[in-house]
Amino acid sequence: MNLLNSFSFELPTKIEYGIGAVERLAEIIKALNAESLLVVTDKGIRNSGLLERISNLLDANKLAHNIFDNVEPNPKDYNVQEGAEMAKRLNPDCLVTVGGGSPIDCAKAIAVVARQGGAARDYVGPDKIGGDVLPLIAIPTTAGTGSEVTFSSVITDSKEKYKFSIKDSKIAPKVALVDPEMTLTMPPGLTAATGMDALTHAIEGFTANAAEPIADSAALYAIELITAYLRAAVSDGSNLEARAGMLLGSVLAGIAFSHSDVAAVHCVAEALGGKYDAAHGVCNAVVLPAVMEYNLDYCKDRYARIAAAMGLSYENVEEGARQAVKAVQKLASDVHLPEFGSLGVQEKDFEELALNSFKNGSNIDNPRPMTEEDYLNLFRVLSG
Numbered sequence: 001m002n003l004l005n006s007f008s009f010e011l012p013t014k015i016e017y018g019i020g021a022v023e024r025l026a027e028i029i030k031a032l033n034a035e036s037l038l039v040v041t042d043k044g045i046r047n048s049g050l051l052e053r054i055s056n057l058l059d060a061n062k063l064a065h066n067i068f069d070n071v072e073p074n075p076k077d078y079n080v081q082e083g084a085e086m087a088k089r090l091n092p093d094c095l096v097t098v099g100g101g102s103p104i105d106c107a108k109a110i111a112v113v114a115r116q117g118g119a120a121r122d123y124v125g126p127d128k129i130g131g132d133v134l135p136l137i138a139i140p141t142t143a144g145t146g147s148e149v150t151f152s153s154v155i156t157d158s159k160e161k162y163k164f165s166i167k168d169s170k171i172a173p174k175v176a177l178v179d180p181e182m183t184l185t186m187p188p189g190l191t192a193a194t195g196m197d198a199l200t201h202a203i204e205g206f207t208a209n210a211a212e213p214i215a216d217s218a219a220l221y222a223i224e225l226i227t228a229y230l231r232a233a234v235s236d237g238s239n240l241e242a243r244a245g246m247l248l249g250s251v252l253a254g255i256a257f258s259h260s261d262v263a264a265v266h267c268v269a270e271a272l273g274g275k276y277d278a279a280h281g282v283c284n285a286v287v288l289p290a291v292m293e294y295n296l297d298y299c300k301d302r303y304a305r306i307a308a309a310m311g312l313s314y315e316n317v318e319e320g321a322r323q324a325v326k327a328v329q330k331l332a333s334d335v336h337l338p339e340f341g342s343l344g345v346q347e348k349d350f351e352e353l354a355l356n357s358f359k360n361g362s363n364i365d366n367p368r369p370m371t372e373e374d375y376l377n378l379f380r381v382l383s384g
């Protein structure tokens with residue numbers, strides 16, 4: 001960072017963090033002057049019992065609410081449409097979203113479409129959201145997405161099978177209710193995959209061309225927390241300290257990448273998620289070490305600082321940078337993330353995947369330039 005460069009930093013989301021913080025939901029809703037609510041979630045959250053906890057809290061405080069629980073993994077454009085139609089019909093004062101990245105991202109898009117009409121796709125690009133959007137309270141149940149504090153919503157175009165992003169500070173939740181207890185029910189595989197997503201946000205946020213100093217500081221602490229706690233959270237899901245470390249790490253990583261950017265790992269992960277409906281965290285985890293290798297010569301200093309945040313010592317920058325790549329690879333394997341082969345990626349799709357990765361808006365922020373051909377080579381290396 002050149003200290004003579006200027007930057008701006010905006011965080012429109014109020015973060016309420018704490019063990020049991022979710023008990024304050026009614027108080028937070030009342031502070032927003034909201035009386036009627038639409039809860040946006042998915043079937044997994046309903047089945048886990050977490051939705052019941054939220055519903056009971058709302059009932060106990062006589063807060064009228066309806067539930068939209070049709071959000072699918074890698075939320076689809078038609079999920080947004082259905083949720084927005086429901087919101088238009090019920091006209092709630094506020095949305096409350098409970099879940100991982102899928103419900104939160106879907107709720108952000110519903111907040112726009114319910115108030116301004118059209119479809120989610122209409123709001124891609126700068127300054128497309130003219131008027132106001134429904135206020136949103138986000139309660140994350142995974143430690144990965146960071147969507148509770150970010151300005152972006154990633155939605156799958158169900159016909160063309162690719163992901164697009166709405167990016168605008170207007171869609172950031174008004175309040176993020178960040179309670180580690182809400183992540184205790186996550187099974188080990190989901191804990192590992194979402195945790196690697198958070199690590200990818202921190203690493204890409206820290207090394208992206210759009211990096212800036214407040215995002216940098218959030219990213220480095222996120223890397224420290226995730227390195228310290230991911231293995232423990234995966235091996236014993238009831239370890240509340242590990243859950244807390246991971247959730248805080250994921251919030252900080254979310255702050256980092258939404259003020260900086262993600263880069264080539266997410267370009268590939270989003271292409272894979274759009275095409276095969278593959279789990280986002282798994283896609284990131286299998287791609288991250290290979291992209292770090294590719295980028296290494298272009299951001300050695302930064303990779304060495306990542307190694308330091310991971311608790312590693314080294315003689316020189318070159319060694320530190322290489323250690324960071326190895327440590328990320330080891331972390332992914334220690335938490336039993338599957339290999340690239342498990343995603344079922346077909347060679348006949350490589351060109352389409354490379355094109356969609358290249359066209360992703362975050363490609364420009366990868367520290368080493370990546371052409372369509374470079375992405376094609378990456379897919380060949382990964383499937384090697």
Ligand SMILES: [Fe+2]
Nearest residue numbers: 145197201280
């Ligand atoms: Fe991500």
